[in-house]
Amino acid sequence: MPAPELRRAHGPAPVPPRRPRPTIDDVARLAGVSRGTVSRALNGGRNVRPAVLASVNDAIAALDYTVNQAARNLARGRTGSVAFVISERQEHLFEDPNWGVFVKTFSRELRPLGRHLLVTTAQDTSEEQLLGDYLTAGHVDGVLLALPYDDEPLLSRLVASRLPTVVLGRPLGWEAAFSWVMIDEEQSAFDIVTHLLGTGRTRIATVTGPLHTSSGKGRLDGYARALGPSFDPVLVAHGDWSMHSGRLGTEQILERGVEFDALFVGSDHMAIGAMQALREAGRSVPADVAVAGFDDSVAALMADPPLTTVHNPFEETAVEAVRILDELMAGRQASPLHVVLSTELVVRSSA
Amino acid sequence: MPAPELRRAHGPAPVPPRRPRPTIDDVARLAGVSRGTVSRALNGGRNVRPAVLASVNDAIAALDYTVNQAARNLARGRTGSVAFVISERQEHLFEDPNWGVFVKTFSRELRPLGRHLLVTTAQDTSEEQLLGDYLTAGHVDGVLLALPYDDEPLLSRLVASRLPTVVLGRPLGWEAAFSWVMIDEEQSAFDIVTHLLGTGRTRIATVTGPLHTSSGKGRLDGYARALGPSFDPVLVAHGDWSMHSGRLGTEQILERGVEFDALFVGSDHMAIGAMQALREAGRSVPADVAVAGFDDSVAALMADPPLTTVHNPFEETAVEAVRILDELMAGRQASPLHVVLSTELVVRSSA
DNA sequence: GTGAAAGCGCTAACAG
C-alpha cells in the first residue's frame, strides 16, 4: 500500500462534486408545472389532473427527487419525529431482548408516516428533568412511553404539555389522561395459574413484579383470583423485574420453609433467576416445582427446561401504539384511546 | 366516572390556546439586538460581546426559547439525524440484550451534538434496497452500521454516496473504505482459549460464529493460534450467532464421537444453546466440559453455571463510533479512521 | 385545477 505522501502527490482526491439534491422547483420546471402543483402531487395528488400527476411523477423519477424533510417540517410546523421514552427505572428493559422489538417495530411503522423514531433515555432524576424539558420544548411531535411508574413526574408534565402521547402498558393513576395499549395482565395471569392448577399442582407460590406497575399488580391480581380462597401471602414474594430479584424472591419463599409445588414468576427474566435458586435448593423443575413465567421472551427459551409462559404481543402492542399516536398527532382524535390486547398461553416443559 | 356524554355537556375541553413557540425574533426583540446576533449567541457565542451575550441568554431564559430544529436544519442544509442501520442478516442482534446498549449509548451521545438517532432495519433484500435508497437520498447526515457482512451490497452504495459512515466491527473486504470501531477479536479469543489451556484442559472444541463476519473469523483465528499445532478441525463446528445454532454445532461435535474437555463458543448466546446440548448429552459443566463464551452479555449470567467469557466493550464502542462519525460529518476528518478497543477476560464458574 | 406569492424560523455572508 502506498504511503499517504505518495497518494497526496496526486493532489486532492478526485471528489466528484456531490451534485446538489434536486428541489421541488427542478421537478416543477421539468414537468412544466408550478411548484405548488408538484407539492400537491406530492401530498396525495388531490386537485391535480391525472395527466399532470403522471408527468410530475415522471419528472420525480427522472430526477430521482425526494422531499427535503427539514423544509417540509418547517413549512408544516412539525418536527417529524417521535420520541420513544424509557425512563430510568425501566432501565432493566434494556436487559430484556424483547425490548428491541419495540424499537424495531416503531421504526418500521413510523417510516411510512414520514416520521423518525428518536430513542431517549433518562438515567436519573436530573436527566429525567432534562428529558422532560426536551420533550416539552417542542422537539418532537409525539411520545411513546414505556411502562411508566405511577409516580412518574414526567407524566404530569406530559399531560400539561398536551403532547400527543401513548403509553405502553397502563399508567396507574393516570388511566384517563393518557392513551395506552396493554394486555389483560390480570386475565393472562389467571389463565396461566389456572393451567398450573390444572396440572395437579396445589401449592402455588409467586414472585411478583413491582406492585406500583400495572403489570406487576395485574399479574398478582390474576394469580390471587385463580387461587381464590387458598391464596396464601406466605407464598408471595416481590421482585423488580430483574433476574437477580427473581432469585432473591424465590430464596425468600424457600427460607420460609413452606411447601410449594409450583411457582408463577412475574416475568421470564425473573423466572431464570428463580430457577437458579430452586436448583441450588435442590428442587428440580418441573418434577418438584413447576415454574411458569410471563412474556414469552427469548429468556424463556434460554431456560432449562424451557419455560411455560404467556405470550406477550409486543409487536402488536407497538403497532397499535403507533397507530393511535398517529391519530393523536394528526388531530383526528382528541380524547385518549385505550386498547387491550389478548395474550396466549405457551406451554413448554417447565410446567 | 361520568359518561363521555356528560363530559361533553360542558362543551369543548377548555383548551388553553397552545401559545406559539417563541422564535429567534422574539428573543432578539426582548434582548434589544438583531436576529443575527441572537443566532451567533446561539451558536457558540463567538463575535458577541459578553454583556450582549448575557442579555440574550436572559431573554432566552425569560421566553423559555429553544431553537426550531427544522428551521436550523433547513438553513444549515443538513438533516439533523443519524441512522443506526441494522441489516436483515443481523436480525439476531435484536435477540441479544447487549444490542440495546448501542441504541441507548448512541442516543445519549448524539443528543449533545444536536442530532437524532434514527433506527432503521431491513428485513429482506428488497427492504435493504429501500433502505439504501432512503439513506442515499439525503435523509440522514451519517450512518452507524452494525456488524455488516462482507457481501453487503449496502456497503458499496454507501461508499458511492460518500455518506459519512462508521461500521461497528470490521467490514471484511472493505476495511480501507470505511471508518470502523472494533475489538481485537483474534487476541481476545486467543486469551480466553489460553485461559482454558491454563486450567489444564487439553482437548478444546469450538463452535464459531459465521466465518464471513469479522467476529466469527477473528475468534476462530485466535482459537487456532492458542492451540497451535494441536488444532484439530474435528473439534470445530460453525454457528450463526443464534442460540439454536450453538446447540446444533455442539451436537455435531458430540456426534463425531471425539473427546473434548472444553468448549469455546463464539458468543454467550450460542453458548447457552451449547450448554443445553451438553446437558442433554449427560456432560456436566464445568466438570466434564469447561465452557467459555464471548461478549459478556446478560445471557452469560443467565447460564447455569454462569459463563466465563470475554467482556465486549459495547458502550465504549458506541461512544467511539459516534465520536468518529461526528468528525466525519463535520468534515474535520476526510479519510477513514480505525479504532481497536481492548477487551477483558471475565472468569466465572463455567470454565 | 393551477399558478403566484407569502411565509415557516433559522443561518451565514456581507457590510459597516
Next chain:
DNA sequence: CTGTTAGCGCTTTCAC
C-alpha cells in the same frame, strides 16, 4: 462586534 439581507425547500392560502 453587530445589523441587514438573502436564501434553505416546502406548504398553503388566495386568486384566477
